[in-house]
Amino acid sequence: MADAHAKPQHDYHIIDPSPWPFIASVGAFVMAIGAVAWMQALKSGSLNLFGLDFSAANYWIFAIGLLIVLYTMYAWWADTIKEGNEGHHTRVVSLHLRYGMIMFIASEVMFFVAWFWAFFDAALFPGEAAQVLRSDYTGGQWPPAGIEVLDPFHLPLYNTIILLLSGTTVTWAHHALLHDDRKGLVWGLALTVALGIFFSFVQVYEYMHAPFAFSDSIYGATFFMATGFHGFHVLIGTIFLLVCLLRAMAGGFTPKQHFGFEAAAWYWHFVDVVWLFLFAAIYVWASAGATIAVMH
Template identity: 75%
Template structure:
């Protein structure tokens, strides 16, 4: 009888899980909560089913549900891997999933680059009269002071390139079963990620323009801000990998969690290089540099 229940395939049939449903609920609450929060900030109303949902708490409840689901779902995935369920076929599917996720992120940033280049390449387009008023028919907009691309932006570029190097060092150390090199490389990468976020926060605080000032400010902060958010997520991702490395969870043959974090981080590196050269360098060319 025991042989009839023996697994004779490479696929993993997971047990019934609450996480997909709870994640959907959390995403729905977060979406409605985001709208309600914005209405709350503008002293508006949001009536659904005869109830006024204007409150900031709904937004934070949605975030809490999603964070709880992320922790629970990924904990189950880690446990399944330790139990040997991540066979060759399952591992391939996990990699396909991460590749598709990064591909979707690429298209996400394409939208912000598209907005920036549309505004910068055609600032005086005839059928967009309002945009011509905001830009003065030139790019950067007339009278706009910009950030020095060879100051903090270049500093952050060096930081991210160094972080990619230390992460590659950590990965190769794991492949050679060098635990000390793995932990040290990941620790350096996390520190560099935190340093990048602090430098960008300082840059935002001292920026000579605001989000609402012009289309330049809007496209600048949307593109670089969402990249900064991805750096923050990637830093948390790598910090979790650092904790797991200290616990000894990764082996030279079984370390997809670290591999996925490395893919994500290198993607963040590449996006920043595009941001640096297109928005900071080319996009601000010819404009006066703000002096602090």
């Protein structure tokens, strides 16, 4: 009778008191203050906070905050994995975890909508963009006068093929997991991680040889913000999948319980879809009629 009263008669899990929300807030606050202070130091050469000279600290405040955030992410997710392995992720809890991931991806979609909005606003109305900037950045045309653009069917096309292939390998890994094929799961994840790393290398090479810079024009600013943040998401997704690969090699995940892997796969497919829009709009559409730069 005592055991019957002690065991919850519902599908919800009341988590143990956790320090991670508070520690994450502290880390994010320190990181934000550090980022502002670092930029101020780069601008003026000095760093004064609350009447004290922190010039010697420079970027260390930001670095300390970043380390706190990264450790919190590791520890908090480790606790979540432990809860799942202990059987606390019931059907209702798993459903709510999926709702949370869906809302997170929806917020990421709106994040990229902002960059697409900025790009199309400047591209479709270059004259108005020049007035807002109080400088004839565009020359009344798009791409702006004097700007040579990247060939969309060179490195950008290579990266498109790479990401589409990675989408198939992560799907292969998912199906292998559902059929309890551990070898297929590991190989599928390993190939996806390798393709993600390859994508990042190609994009870095493209940036190093781009014929325009961030500050050259509004074209360069919108190009690097949109594609750069996508590249950052590819990096995060690659790390996400690498963690899943290490967990899979250690015997983690089962056909019935694998939300961590499923969330990583959803995130990776989101990255794929965003890239297709970037490739079609920023690389192909925006290069129509423009001067294509010759990359060496």
